[in-house]
Amino acid sequence: ETGVTQTPRHLVMGMTNKKSLKCEQHLGHNAMYWYKQSAKKPLELMFVYNFKEQTENNSVPSRFSPECPNSSHLFLHLHTLQPEDSALYLCASSQDSYSNQPQHFGDGTRLSIL
Amino acid sequence: EDQVTQSPEALRLQEGESSSLNCSYTVSGLRGLFWYRQDPGKGPEFLFTLYSAGEEKEKERLKATLTKKESFLHITAPKPEDSATYLCAVYGQGAQKLVFGQGTRLTINP
Numbered sequence: 001e002t003g004v005t006q007t008p009r010h011l012v013m014g015m016t017n018k019k020s021l022k023c024e025q026h027l028g029h030n031a032m033y034w035y036k037q038s039a040k041k042p043l044e045l046m047f048v049y050n051f052k053e054q055t056e057n058n059s060v061p062s063r064f065s066p067e068c069p070n071s072s073h074l075f076l077h078l079h080t081l082q083p084e085d086s087a088l089y090l091c092a093s094s095q096d097s098y099s100n101q102p103q104h105f106g107d108g109t110r111l112s113i114l
Numbered sequence: 115e116d117q118v119t120q121s122p123e124a125l126r127l128q129e130g131e132s133s134s135l136n137c138s139y140t141v142s143g144l145r146g147l148f149w150y151r152q153d154p155g156k157g158p159e160f161l162f163t164l165y166s167a168g169e170e171k172e173k174e175r176l177k178a179t180l181t182k183k184e185s186f187l188h189i190t191a192p193k194p195e196d197s198a199t200y201l202c203a204v205y206g207q208g209a210q211k212l213v214f215g216q217g218t219r220l221t222i223n224p
Contacts, residue, residue: 102148106148
């Protein structure tokens, strides 16, 4: 596989459930990102990991918990979400987080909260 | 605070009808301006990076240009397969993260 792969592609969960989103990149990059994309709004950066260390938490509620076990894998653990959390969650990677190299995105997980 | 504004919000063209999309930005120390294409149900696909005013990049029917305040994505003789949402983002010295615009939804009718 090449590029950035996200699973699952679609997820429906209740407000009391716990689930995880997974992202894997095969580009040899050292930085990984989580973004939220809602209708009619620009992409919102949530978290940044550079060489497995979290370098940015963009005031994200604690019901979202990221995990980066290595430079190729990134998870987003979800618990007790709210209806307004329904959105497309995108993962991206880049060479590192402090250079101006382009980020490459996966196809996202479409999350629906019942 | 870094800001990006894209216009128009939506654009509908006939096949072969050339046009331009605009990306206006304010940033403290531009380190890169990025254009992406996003198809429905997909993630953004990287198109171009522009680093300094006066720079131009081309790919098939697309040409991106950059000034100190804005970037244009020119589409020449578009085809229906060029229909997508086009996203612009800037990376500045201050924020040190990508800041995206809301995108322009382009529809090319056959």
